[in-house]
């Protein structure tokens with residue numbers, strides 16, 4: 001068979017017919033923004049990510065993982081206790097096309113609350129239920145060098161072991177190139193800096209980065 005006829009055969013194969021059939025309406029992408037937050041900084045970033053994802057036409061759910069510390073510890077450390085988002089169940093992860101997870105750092109790594117949630121996903125992992133889904137991560141630290149990238153990697157590990165395709169915040173989000181102000185926002189994911197006493201709130205650049213990540217993930221999942 002000549003090279004040309006091989007090519008013709010390739011392009012007339014059912015694979016080609018299927019790939020050129022583009023008349024089906026685009027599917028509405030389902031995105032889950034899943035977070036843990038003790039004081040609300042990570043939660044604010046979660047909402048900005050959801051806003052960005054929603055701006056693409058995606059269906060977006062925002063959910064939390066359960067609190068694990070005893071009530072006394074939460075009270076002593078002034079954790080916020082309002083139930084501002086529903087609690088996610090591990091099984092529902094399979095229902096989404098993209099999953100974006102975030103949590104504040106604990107000693108440079110993801111907190112037990114988020115790790116525990118993923119520790120409960122063994123059944124999904126055995127089924128390969130999340131393989132090929134799109135993922136991304138976000139975090140908050142008290143200080144500028146308190147472990148943002150380490151924590152983002154630690155969060156990513158959950159998604160990678162599930163076979164998900166992880167994306168970060170591209171440099172087309174120019175806010176991460178500025179040097180005028182101290183700000184979160186990294187190629188590994190969205191982030192904010194809470195301050196040693198937690199008094200700093202997420203800045204406009206950080207929220208813009210979070211919106212950018214949300215829209216980037218939803219458009220990526222659409223592709």
Ligand SMILES: Cc1cc2nc3c(=O)[nH]c(=O)nc-3n(C[C@H](O)[C@H](O)[C@H](O)COP(=O)(O)O)c2cc1C
Pocket residue numbers: 036037038039040041042043103104105106107108109140141142143144145146147194198
């Ligand atoms: C036990 C514990 C460990 C922490 N470890 C770090 C750390 O290693 N680096 C850091 O910058 N901040 C650390 N923090 C501060 C939190 O990351 C900070 O309170 C958080 O980013 C605020 O986000 P949130 O409002 O979403 O809870 C720690 C806080 C606690 C309670």
